[in-house]
Amino acid sequence: MLARIAYQVYWIGRYVARAEFTARMLDGVFQASLQAQGDISRQPLSWEAVMAVMGAEPDGSGPVPASDAVRALTLDPESPASVTACVDRAREGARTVRDVVSTEMWEALNTLFLELNDSDLGAALRTGPYSVYSFVRERCALWWGLADETMLRDGSYFFLGAGRHSESAEMIVRMLRVALSGRAGSDPATEGNSALALLQAVGGLEAFRRSVPTPVGPGPVVEFLTFETDYPHSVAASIESLLAALDEVSADGRGTAPVLRLARLRAELEFHRGLDTEIGDELDPVRDGRPMTALLEHIQRELAVVDAEVERRYFTGETPQRQVVSA
Amino acid sequence: MRFEIRYAAEYRYPEPVTDSLNTVRVQPAVTSLQSLESFELRVEPEARIQERRDYFGTDVLEFEIGDPHDRLSMFAHAEVLTEEPPAPPTGSWDAVGEERYRRLAGEFLLQDPTEMPAQNGLDDLVAGVCESSPLETALRTTEAIPDRFEYQPGKTFVGSTVSDLLAAGGGVCQDFVHLGLILLRSHGIGARYVSGFLFAAPPDGGRDSVEVQTHAWIEALLPPESGEPRWVGFDPTNRGFAGETHVKIGHGRNYQDVPPIRGVYRGPAAEHLEVAVKMRRRNGDG
């Protein structure tokens, strides 16, 4: 398919995934703040944390007021992480590839866009943030559902999925890194609970309970979200899906650079999972001499390389010698 | 006269560019007054060079440089033998109106529609160059233009129109020629734009020309007393006929039909071009 269209569709996938993830995170913080009953010091998941996950660094130090975080991550059209900005860009992209995206998909995305832009979002967020984020989550879920139901299984479908899984994998890794960094909650004593709060935010708590026999604790949660291939939004599962999508679009099958790298990464994860833990604390177990935090950092770096390789391999439409890597 | 011509052009780019496509018109023509003894074009980075003839019969060389590069150099080397033009035809105005003349002159009679604004402001000049015969008119044109306008590089640019020349009061040979074409065509004389090289003798009378760039002059179709009309060269920058020292590359309706170099590349629009032409008179003149 045309490189330009593949590129557009890939990024639509990424933006929709990012918007959805951000909405979930923000919702999670609101939930956490409710649980803490207004006592910020007891809040297991803080605004700073979420902003750190999304890469939107807060100005200055100290606790971030809810309003600032909400603004930055929901309303700010300039911030690459904000929900409205992501939806804007996804919709703009979908407009230019109308032929590839079904009418129903377009309408789902367009409705989301219109709602976010037309209504007085600021007010809605103050009074009932849950409904805003819930609306975003619903529309995104509808989008993916329609993609599954109405898209032909051709290049567009797989690149859309590749964008989604690429973004998912990265988001989960970032989230876990923040959770393990001790910056997630306001109270260091309850830092273990932030991982839990995050799991709840991404909607995996119930799946976790069904899958893991041990009582809910921060360590098992991190393991679950990293390694559990049966849970679709774990790091391992996202990598697996991304690999499968790229495999489908590569005429030369297993031969391309990003596919090979992802296969290696998947193998590394399997390897790590199977090892016994050595000494180390509960939250940051060490396997094969490598603490969890180091593993996560490694994964994040590899995913960034894959991203660049995907762009070079599929979106420049060039012969290999002429490919120029963008910064 | 025998000349050795070395043409060197270099493009420099601030960042590497790719997919560079170029058409070059620097190969001297073969005419009744000129023969080409040798010609070679070299390009760096290396590229396959293809030859063809364009609509007007000019030899065109084309090449492509795809890979990233920040410099593009062209070197052309030619050996040419020129002859003194014969006495010009001295036919009258009657012949210019004839169907036979008009057919031979063809599209070179037609004014350039993009130069319309200029044409409307030139009535006095047009009237001023009108003489008793087409030949005299052409000669008068080569005087009237440098009388009125200064030769001044830097006042106009490659895409300039004659209106720009009129506004600036000065220009280069390309502008003088475009103006001359309008004047001659206004009188029904077929006139074409000629691109080429001019040997400018150095003050000390030596063999090496003063370093120049490519030159432009006019060819006008002049009717004879009897026989076929003939294209004759006139130089409005240097007053008078074009002669042995003028080496022709090709002709067209205007500059755009015979640009020495024309190219497109992929990259930021910030190229810097330097051109130098060296001409040397050789022994054994024909």
Next chain:
Amino acid sequence: MRNMEVARSGSSPSAVPRALAAVSSEYETPPGFVDELFDEAGEPREHARELVASLDRMGRVPLLELGRRRDRAFTQRGITFEITSPDRQARDRPFPLDLVPRVVPASEWEAIDAGLRQRIKALNAFIGDVYGRQEILREGVIPWALVLGCPSFRRAVHGVRPPGGIWCTVAGCDLVRDGDGTWRVLEDNVRTPSGVSYVLENRLAMTRLVPELFAGYRVQPVDGYPALLREALLEVAPALGDEATVVVWTPGPANSAYFEHAFLARQMGVELVEAGDLVVRDEVCYMRTTSGLTRVDAIYRRLDDDFVDPLEFRPDSLLGVPGLTRAIRAGSLALANAIGTGVADDKAVYRYVPEMIRYYLGEEPELANVETYLLRNREELALALERIDSLVLKPTNESGGKGVFVGPSASDEEIARQREATLRDPSRWIAQELVHLSTAPTVTSDGSLVPRHVDLRPFAVYGSEVRIIPGGLTRVALQEGSMIVNSSRGGGSKDTWVLRPEPGEITRTMRAVAEPPELPVMPALGTGAWTSQQQQQQQGKAG
């Protein structure tokens, strides 16, 4: 059922309000013009009787409601056309389709078809000659200055012959029916004629919105066009036959006809590319795909020559692909239409098309021109200026109705301005006799029918031979009395029905045209009646 619906809409049953008056009851053809569906006595013509009866049965209010439904459907599907309104705002409005079709009997169409085929073959031969030996110019049949001075004469492709010698793969010659009933060609379009997607969409919309109107008619299908075009593109692609890669090249979504570009690409099952997707390397054209560079053999292009190749033409064109002309010269790529066809599009050259037909085909033209005067000629200029208030003046090198001056409807000030403009550069203008464009019944805002002027743009594809889609785009000037029909200037359109010949109807030699299956007709909503396509085929004309 219908009457009940109308009553429910709230009209009083006692008097006969406008809303209930028959749709056609007040129809009057303006004197001096021919109407497509009604005769001089105000009666429906034979081929229009069923149609008018169906419309009258339908009623004004339902007709208006169907119009609203059509607008909603078109807007939703993106079938829009951009117009620049007087306040300079570009707006997307739903493509204006009038629900009353124009009906053309088979025998009449045969004559048009034959005339157009002849004309297009001659135009193609002319273009080939002009970019080759130029014999028609040498022999003085056409003044050389007209061609060599034409801005669309592209010297860069002189001497280059496209595969099969086909220069105009697509052509759209605009036809009008004059006040005496004669069909005349108003203008030839062999550059990038547009509008065929509306022909197809209009027919689809009609079968869905007003299927009952089709009752009693056997209308020739139009949806063979994309297949014909694709075939012709494969025909013109160098050498490779069925393996050739064909694409549609669009300037992009900002272009007012983008909908059509995307539509045709989709219908033909080929990629829709923009300039950034194409690259020429080593005189071969490629498109950038996810598996690297893929060779392109033929391009159906929808941008003007000027913008096609910054290396040969306008250097500032960001819409072009550098080196395209080189690839064409090398014979590795074909463009449809070929570069340079604009030389046959020129309105001054139009004047000589009858001569071309005689010169290249040795035949007499079957379709007449409109009497045209070339103002570059002194005598014609003088005569034209004398009669400037009764003539139509057009710039020779424009399209889309731009710059057209209509003497009879111009103010004194406009006449003075036009006179001045003409004198400034006479060779830029032609003058034509005013054509009394025929009218056709068009639905107006109260649901009644009024006469509006129409023209006809049939679409031809020149592959191995010239094939013309039966019908084409009937364009309507929506303003009363106006004769400017271009959609970019606010015109509308009608579905054009070319009827199949009746058994026993004497027509010319029937040519076998590939006929794809007709679209299934949706049941007309609200009537409870099912109109099936098969029924239509079996029915002869009633009465």
